[in-house]
Amino acid sequence: MTAPLRLIIFDVDGTLVDSQGDIVASMHHAFDEFGVPVPERAAIIGIIGLSLPVAMARLAPELDSAAHDALVDGYKRSYLSLRAKAGAAQSSPLFPGTRDMLEALSARDDLLLGVATGKSRRGLDKLLEGHGLQTMFVTQQVADFHPSKPHPAMIHAALAEAGVDAGDAVMIGDTTYDMDMARAAGIGTIGVEWGYHPAADLRADHLLSDWTDLPARLSAIWEKAQ
Incomplete structure (x- = not known):
C-alpha cells in the first residue's frame, strides 16, 4: 500500500x-x-x-x-x-540545524512542506529570499489574507492548497497560538523547546529539543493516526 x-x-x-x-x-x-x-x-x-x-x-x-x-x-x-x-x-538567523532539516525533509517524495506565519507576505518573501529558501515550501500562509492565529484559517488553506487531509498533516511551532490553531484544524502538533513560549505551556502532542528528533516524532504522530 x-x-x-x-x-x-x-x-x-x-x-x-x-x-x-x-x-x-x-x-x-x-x-x-x-x-x-x-x-x-x-x-x-x-x-x-x-x-x-x-x-x-x-x-x-x-x-x-x-x-x-x-x-x-x-x-x-x-x-x-x-x-x-x-x-x-543576519537579522533573523536560522536556528541551529534548521537548514539541514529542511533540506532532508524536502528531498523526501512522501512529504510536502509549508509555513503558516504571522508575518506579512512581503516579510516572508524577504526572509525566504535572504536564506535562499524560496522554493522550499509548497504552501505559504501569511497574515495578510487570514485572521490572526489561533484561528485555523491558515491551516485550512494550507491543507486545501497542498491537497492533503488533516489526518496527514502536522503543525510545528513554538507558541500556544500555533498549537491552538492546529488543534482547531484537527491536525497533529509538535512544539519546539527553543522558541518564545515556555514548552510546558504548549500542550503539544510531542516536543522537540533538537531537529534531529523530528523524524521519530513525525512517525509517532502518523503511526498513531493510522
Whole structure:
C-alpha cells in the first residue's frame, strides 16, 4: 500500500528563525515614536506569532484602533530598516540545524512542506529570499489574507492548497497560538523547546529539543493516526 502524501507546516519566528531581537527593537521604536510607555520585554515576546494589529491591541488595550494602526506602521518601518541594514539572514538567523532539516525533509517524495506565519507576505518573501529558501515550501500562509492565529484559517488553506487531509498533516511551532490553531484544524502538533513560549505551556502532542528528533516524532504522530 502506497503511503499517503503528508504535509508538515512550520511556524517561522521562534521556530525556524530567531527574530526576537529585531521584533523587540521595533516594538520599542513604535511605542517610543507614538509617545506611549513601552511594554515589558516579556509581554512583547508573548505576542510574537500574532498578526500585528492583534498584537498591538493586546500590548496597548487602552488605545483605540487608530493608535494601534499607527503603532503597526511604526513597527513596520523600524523592522524594514533594521532588516535592510543587516540583511534578512543576519537579522533573523536560522536556528541551529534548521537548514539541514529542511533540506532532508524536502528531498523526501512522501512529504510536502509549508509555513503558516504571522508575518506579512512581503516579510516572508524577504526572509525566504535572504536564506535562499524560496522554493522550499509548497504552501505559504501569511497574515495578510487570514485572521490572526489561533484561528485555523491558515491551516485550512494550507491543507486545501497542498491537497492533503488533516489526518496527514502536522503543525510545528513554538507558541500556544500555533498549537491552538492546529488543534482547531484537527491536525497533529509538535512544539519546539527553543522558541518564545515556555514548552510546558504548549500542550503539544510531542516536543522537540533538537531537529534531529523530528523524524521519530513525525512517525509517532502518523503511526498513531493510522
